[in-house]
Amino acid sequence: MKRILLLGLVVGLFAGQASAALWELDKTTALGFTTSSVTTGFLASPLSVYDGPSTKIFGPGPALYGPMVGQVGFYGGLSGDIVGGTATMEISFTGALALVGNDYDGIAGSVANDNQSKWSLQLFYVDPTDGGERASAWVELNGLGGTASLTAPATGVGVLDLPNITNMGLRIQGNNMGGTQPAYPSYSDDFHASVVPVPGAILLGFLGLGAAGLKLRRYA
Numbered sequence: 001m002k003r004i005l006l007l008g009l010v011v012g013l014f015a016g017q018a019s020a021a022l023w024e025l026d027k028t029t030a031l032g033f034t035t036s037s038v039t040t041g042f043l044a045s046p047l048s049v050y051d052g053p054s055t056k057i058f059g060p061g062p063a064l065y066g067p068m069v070g071q072v073g074f075y076g077g078l079s080g081d082i083v084g085g086t087a088t089m090e091i092s093f094t095g096a097l098a099l100v101g102n103d104y105d106g107i108a109g110s111v112a113n114d115n116q117s118k119w120s121l122q123l124f125y126v127d128p129t130d131g132g133e134r135a136s137a138w139v140e141l142n143g144l145g146g147t148a149s150l151t152a153p154a155t156g157v158g159v160l161d162l163p164n165i166t167n168m169g170l171r172i173q174g175n176n177m178g179g180t181q182p183a184y185p186s187y188s189d190d191f192h193a194s195v196v197p198v199p200g201a202i203l204l205g206f207l208g209l210g211a212a213g214l215k216l217r218r219y220a
Contacts, residue, residue, distance in 0.1 A: 021105045022104060022105055031051060031072055033168075036076065042079065042085075044076060050072065068192070072194060074091060078188070085177050085178070090169060091172065105158060106152050110147065113147075113193055117184055130159055
């Protein structure tokens with residue numbers, strides 16, 4: 001009986017993955033997010049993109065900002081004349097994406113906030129054949145390791161063909177700039193964020209599933 005339950009669990013796992021046909025943001029694509037723009041009225045320090053994961057500190061400052069959680073890290077700063085306002089930096093792909101694959105339901109990506117203050121993140125892509133920009137909801141993440149999985153859905157099931165995407169990227173937003181740290185960014189502040197899970201974390205998940213299967217087999 002328990003063997004049947006285990007088989008059902010495994011089949012259900014792969015069936016769930018097949019039905020959720022979302023393209024997952026990968027490291028190679030994320031490393032191409034090097035073009036940046038910022039909310040009108042605010043200034044931005046140069047964007048730095050880090051190829052990781054790394055235990056080194058990324059960006060200037062104390063050891064508070066490392067290591068980054070994901071495989072690709074982003075560091076930059078926002079400042080301006082609007083105390084208490086909301087500042088956003090858009091980080092988008094530079095060059096031709098050249099992605100291959102058809103019939104997706106949208107794109108997805110794992111993001112992390114490696115800064116000590118709260119920052120909000122959004123994933124987006126542009127597909128002119130499907131009406132233009134598609135974006136995930138904004139998600140506010142707690143400091144030092146807050147994580148989330150973001151989904152930017154297409155307009156329908158299986159309507160996204162990856163070669164049609166003309167741009168893709170990440171938006172990082174400081175809400176209430178000028179707020180009280182460490183809860184919210186200060187009037188002029190730096191962000192530290194990262195994307196794409198480290199493969200070891202995924203492997204550990206599969207090892208955990210394997211261990212559960214062995215345990216069921218032992219008592220079958």
